[in-house]
Amino acid sequence: MKALFALLKEYWGILCRPSVYFSLGFLTLGGFIAGIIFWGGFNTALEMTNTEKFCVSCHEMRDNVFVELKDTIHYSNRSGVRASCPDCHVPHEWTHKIARKMQASKEVWGKIFGTIDTRDKFVNLRRELAEHEWARLKANDSRECRNCHNFEFMDFTRQSKRAAAMHSTSLASGQATCIDCHKGIAHKLPDMHGVKGW
Amino acid sequence: MPFRIVPLLLLAVVGLAIAADVDYPLDAPGPDGRRPGGTLTQSMPAPPLANDENNDLKRERNYPDQPPTIPHSIRGYQIDKNGNKCLSCHSRANSARSQATMISITHYMDRDGQALAAVSPRRYFCNQCHVPQKEVKPLVGNTFETIDKILQDDANAANKP
Numbered sequence: 001m002k003a004l005f006a007l008l009k010e011y012w013g014i015l016c017r018p019s020v021y022f023s024l025g026f027l028t029l030g031g032f033i034a035g036i037i038f039w040g041g042f043n044t045a046l047e048m049t050n051t052e053k054f055c056v057s058c059h060e061m062r063d064n065v066f067v068e069l070k071d072t073i074h075y076s077n078r079s080g081v082r083a084s085c086p087d088c089h090v091p092h093e094w095t096h097k098i099a100r101k102m103q104a105s106k107e108v109w110g111k112i113f114g115t116i117d118t119r120d121k122f123v124n125l126r127r128e129l130a131e132h133e134w135a136r137l138k139a140n141d142s143r144e145c146r147n148c149h150n151f152e153f154m155d156f157t158r159q160s161k162r163a164a165a166m167h168s169t170s171l172a173s174g175q176a177t178c179i180d181c182h183k184g185i186a187h188k189l190p191d192m193h194g195v196k197g198w
Numbered sequence: 199m200p201f202r203i204v205p206l207l208l209l210a211v212v213g214l215a216i217a218a219d220v221d222y223p224l225d226a227p228g229p230d231g232r233r234p235g236g237t238l239t240q241s242m243p244a245p246p247l248a249n250d251e252n253n254d255l256k257r258e259r260n261y262p263d264q265p266p267t268i269p270h271s272i273r274g275y276q277i278d279k280n281g282n283k284c285l286s287c288h289s290r291a292n293s294a295r296s297q298a299t300m301i302s303i304t305h306y307m308d309r310d311g312q313a314l315a316a317v318s319p320r321r322y323f324c325n326q327c328h329v330p331q332k333e334v335k336p337l338v339g340n341t342f343e344t345i346d347k348i349l350q351d352d353a354n355a356a357n358k359p
């Protein structure tokens with residue numbers, strides 16, 4: 001502990017002293033350029049992990065959830081607008097995105113230790129995984145849905161009667177959020193025993 | 199050696215004679231309604247996919263125990279051992295919240311008429327009996343009349359002098 005303290009003190013001394021060999025211009029410019037490279041590199045790497053291609057590069061995603069997505073309206077529809085994995089599973093705003101990405105380090109752990117590396121393991125864990133996503137969307141008022149589906153611009157007259165009735169009451173008053181009713185719209189559902197409303 | 203070919207030649211000649219004599223079209227018209235204007239060997243363009251009827255209006259049943267048709271789209275509804283999307287609105291407990299028609303009491307009975315706590319497994323797969331409708335004309339016409347129509351016709355006939 002004493003040695004560590006001494007080491008820290010030594011480094012603090014170096015940081016406090018003015019530079020002897022390097023010019024101020026080199027240090028500021030070098031720091032600036034290094035900043036660009038590190039920050040740019042970090043962001044590029046982050047965005048690289050934020051693509052569908054990256055998600056389905058693992059067989060866990062490709063063979064289970066991605067094939068299920070392909071049947072749904074969020075993958076193929078008349079207008080060709082589609083949602084990719086991170087559109088729904090990663091927040092778009094930077095702070096929330098970083099928080100989610102840190103959480104997602106658990107997924108790296110899962111990948112390394114093969115938590116869901118077979119179909120059976122995946123099916124067994126599916127309810128738990130689904131509940132994580134339901135809880136996340138419930139807690140943030142379905143923020144990732146609302147990236148595309150904006151309540152302000154919903155035209156109830158263009159919705160079916162049932163949809164308009166639900167959206168203009170429960171959703172409008174904030175009693176319910178998207179995920180309360182729209183579970184399993186992009187992937188198959190796990191065993192739904194005991195889930196409210198099922 | 200040449201004599202062995204004679205029966206074969208005879209067969210060929212007779213065959214040709216019969217084939218030339220056919221007086222019905224080999225390329226018959228396709229079944230009614232399915233391929234309007236086409237024949238069995240013709241490839242016709244597939245008819246466009248129609249939209250699901252989605253107006254939430256109950257249709258009349260043609261006979262009392264007809265399973266009612268589904269008056270809305272059921273795209274992506276999951277019905278398997280994990281869950282049943284239909285029941286999330288139409289079950290006994292959920293129909294009050296959703297104001298959807300509750301599935302009939304028969305769905306909560308086993309085949310001996312004994313009441314069950316939950317939907318009977320033999321009634322669980324809704325679209326074995328209940329189906330959505332498309333906005334299309336029927337492919338094949340029919341002359342079915344409901345019993346009400348027949349009774350009415352009878353009454354009308356009796357009233358006439």
